[in-house]
Amino acid sequence: MRYTKLQNEQWDKLFQRLVAYKKQHKSTTVPKGFTKDPTLAIWVRTQRKVYVNIGRDREISVERIRRLDSIGFVWKHNDLVPWEEMYRRLVAYKKKHKNTTVPQKYAVNPQLGIWVSHQRTNYSSKQLSTERTNLLKSIGFVWDAPDARWMEMYSKLIEHKKQNKSTAVPKRYTEDPSLGFWVSTQRVAYYKGKLSGKRMKLLDSINFVWAGRK
Numbered sequence: 001m002r003y004t005k006l007q008n009e010q011w012d013k014l015f016q017r018l019v020a021y022k023k024q025h026k027s028t029t030v031p032k033g034f035t036k037d038p039t040l041a042i043w044v045r046t047q048r049k050v051y052v053n054i055g056r057d058r059e060i061s062v063e064r065i066r067r068l069d070s071i072g073f074v075w076k077h078n079d080l081v082p083w084e085e086m087y088r089r090l091v092a093y094k095k096k097h098k099n100t101t102v103p104q105k106y107a108v109n110p111q112l113g114i115w116v117s118h119q120r121t122n123y124s125s126k127q128l129s130t131e132r133t134n135l136l137k138s139i140g141f142v143w144d145a146p147d148a149r150w151m152e153m154y155s156k157l158i159e160h161k162k163q164n165k166s167t168a169v170p171k172r173y174t175e176d177p178s179l180g181f182w183v184s185t186q187r188v189a190y191y192k193g194k195l196s197g198k199r200m201k202l203l204d205s206i207n208f209v210w211a212g213r214k
Contacts, residue, residue: 003061011064014039014040014043015067015068017037017040018030018040018043018044018071018073019071021037021040022071022072025114025117025118025121026104026113026114026117027072027114027118028044028068028071028072028073028074029044029074029118030044031118031122031127032045033127034125034127035125035126035127036125047060047064047068047073048075048076051065051075083132086111086112086115087132087135087136089109089112090102090112090115090116090139090141091139093109093112094139094140097155098155098158099140099142099151099154099155100116100136100139100140100141100142101116101142101148101149101151101152101155102116103152104116104117116148119132119136119141120143120144120145120148123136123143124143150199153178153179153182154202154203156176156179156182157169157179157182157183157206157208158206160176160179161206161207166209167183167203167206167207167208167209168209169183171183171184186199186203186208187210187211190210
């Protein structure tokens with residue numbers, strides 16, 4: 001398959017935009033109505049179409065397939081789990097963990113962590129339907145990324161307490177340095193009067209130890 005120099009340049013530019021999209025969203029599945037870059041959304045759909053047309057007039061080169069494969073490109077819509085199924089998985093996650101803040105790098109189900117992140121992105125760019133927004137709201141979905149990160153760490157602290165019978169995580173906690181640092185940060189915010197009442201209540205509800213160990 002031969003392309004002109006201009007075609008190659010245009011393809012390369014859009015490929016790099018897809019690489020940047022994946023870096024930010026942890027996925028190559030650009031939504032059909034992606035308003036921030038509609039050209040990219042159309043281009044992604046086009047790659048799928050020409051892939052299906054291999055052996056016909058319009059097709060895609062092996063080199064381009066290889067490059068797209070290298071970034072985890074999703075070739076078939078059938079490879080994507082339906083929204084409703086992902087929602088059911090999130091409901092099950094909440095039933096087990098008592099929250100909807102699935103870590104973006106969730107080892108048990110990586111796809112769920114990515115999906116949750118996508119819902120926030122789609123919501124902020126007004127790409128999430130009212131029906132889906134209401135379904136997520138009904139289970140206490142956390143829309144704000146910083147709040148989600150806080151709740152993610154809070155969930156880790158709950159797990160730590162279950163295993164160790166205490167919330168007194170040392171600041172230099174070798175098993176999970178990020179948790180030790182986060183716990184220390186909550187104490188500092190509390191003593192500086194910068195910890196919200198909501199977060200204070202959540203921490204108090206699990207008997208948070210405000211005086212820490214180093």
